[in-house]
Amino acid sequence: MDEREAFVALNLIEHVGPVRVRQLLAHFGDAASILKASKGHLLQVRGIGEDTAESIATWEKRVDLSGELERCNEFGCRILIQTDPEYPAPLREIYDPPVVLYVRGSLVERDRNSVAMVGSRQTTHYGIETARKLAYQLAYVGVTVVSGGARGIDTAAHQGALQAKGRTVAVLGNGINIVFPPENRELFDRIAAQGAVITQFPFNRKADKQSFPIRNRIVAGMTIGTIVVEANLSSGALITANFATEYGRQVFAVPGRIDSPRSKGCHELIKRGAKLCEGAEDVLSEFEYLFPPSNRPPSSAETGQLAALELSANEQRICDAVGQQEIHVDEIIRASGLPASAVSVALLGLEMKRIVRQLPGRHYTRNR
Secondary structure (H helix, E strand, O other): OOHHHHHHHHHHOOOOOHHHHHHHHHHHOOHHHHHHOOHHHHHOOOOOOHHHHHHHHOHHHHOOHHHHHHHHHHHOOEEEEOOOOOOOHHHHOOOOOOOEEEEEEOOOHHHHHOEEEEOOOOOOHHHHHHHHHHHHHHHHOOOOEEEOOOOOHHHHHHHHHHHOOOOEEEEOOOOOOOOOOHHHHHHHHHHHHHEEEEEOOOOOOOOOOOHHHHHHHHHHHOOOEEEEOOOOOOOHHHHHHHHHHHOOOEEEEOOOOOOOHHHHHHHHHHHOOOEEOOOHHHHHHHHOOOOOHHHOOOOHHHHOOHHHOOOOHHHHHHHHHOOOOOEEHHHHHHHHOOOHHHHHHHHHHHHHOOOEEEEOOOEEEEOO
């Protein structure tokens, strides 16, 4: 048995988590030796009780290691351990980094400087549009956007990053072979092709109230900052923000309506010292040493090369419909003949390319 297989086995054993594995490694030196140890020897390790020692000493009767490895091979994912170069470097620095990571897709060096974007599952139109726009802006300049793959803000964040043709990573609170929520199956396929879907949980592990906070610590731990877009006071997004604070990472919060319960969490974070975020520039300015302005795409006004920008067919139709005068989005829909959803997506793309800008009241105009 090699070290990777030994770590996979440890990850499958009940009562064994990252902190206990670290304690055991300090005593035994390597993962394979932990699995060979007797119950009596295991009990000599500080923090290891009867249940944990029994579970490890009889692990071959309790877990199906060969079956797990076979499932991984058939599913087409890989399992990383902390010594692998692909394992996210910032995640190694937290108190309890995952023993293993199941990865579908790829993690690359540039993901080291990633930003988390989280929020409520039950959100508003404002929250969804803001998350998509922020994710698009960040991904467009090369920032990897990390989120939890859940309904609401998480889904919008992944969609925005994909639309910008940037990288995004979804961290699951269940086994990598389980699609939850089920409607995100196609989204997860796209994320895996343009980034990665990852989890610390073994195959067939279903999500529950315990697994989501565990997932949230990975989201916060593998990123240099966390943006909370929209959240009520009981939202799990605040757990992610708390983890980010604990790990010494920057927390950002998007303000919302003062009478909206779904903005209360963000406003509370701002009161507690989170940086107010109104756009990607608020995030980029905090990490200017990583993302200097010289590395960001210039606007069409700065280059004078509007024609050189690549526009989709829908973006071109919208661009033709938006003149120098203010025009309401309903008029753009009528003039373009496109569905409202397609117009919304195209306008977002044109905003990110700095060809049009949004004005109050959902009006738009061309940048001069």
